[in-house]
Amino acid sequence: MDDCLFCKIIRGEIPSYRVFEDAHAFAFLDINPFGLGHTLVVPKFHAEQLFFLPPEELAGVMPAVQRVATLLRNRLGCEGMALMQLNGEVAGQTVGHVHFHLIPRFAGQPAGWAPCTDPAAKDLAAVQRRILG
Numbered sequence: 001m002d003d004c005l006f007c008k009i010i011r012g013e014i015p016s017y018r019v020f021e022d023a024h025a026f027a028f029l030d031i032n033p034f035g036l037g038h039t040l041v042v043p044k045f046h047a048e049q050l051f052f053l054p055p056e057e058l059a060g061v062m063p064a065v066q067r068v069a070t071l072l073r074n075r076l077g078c079e080g081m082a083l084m085q086l087n088g089e090v091a092g093q094t095v096g097h098v099h100f101h102l103i104p105r106f107a108g109q110p111a112g113w114a115p116c117t118d119p120a121a122k123d124l125a126a127v128q129r130r131i132l133g
Helices: 005-011 054-077 126-133
Strands: 020-021 023-027 039-043 078-084 100-105
Touching: 005 023, 005 039, 005 126, 020 054, 020 126, 023 054, 039 054, 054 078, 054 100, 054 126
Parallel strands: none
Antiparallel strands: 020 023, 023 039, 039 100, 078 100
């Protein structure tokens, strides 16, 4: 899609803090993180919602979700990982392209979801360097 924000990121027309890419998926840090290392994994195939993503494309992107989750755990030392996928405005989806949120969770972190106030989590260049090693 020519006007899709995530398609533009995948094509390199909009800069991002990429942490992973393969033939099926592109993963980058969320610019409004819910915590340190909050990453979006998006299929390279454009579909607005999970309902419209062809099964073969979903089968291609899910290994990337697992690989990125493992990368985040190994590089950031988190004790848990939240996986969130929203479909439709009423569910909270704000970008019309299927995407999976990977949100590292750390011991002692308060439960719930809110924009992060930790300056270290918002230094996306430093977080990217830490994840990529």
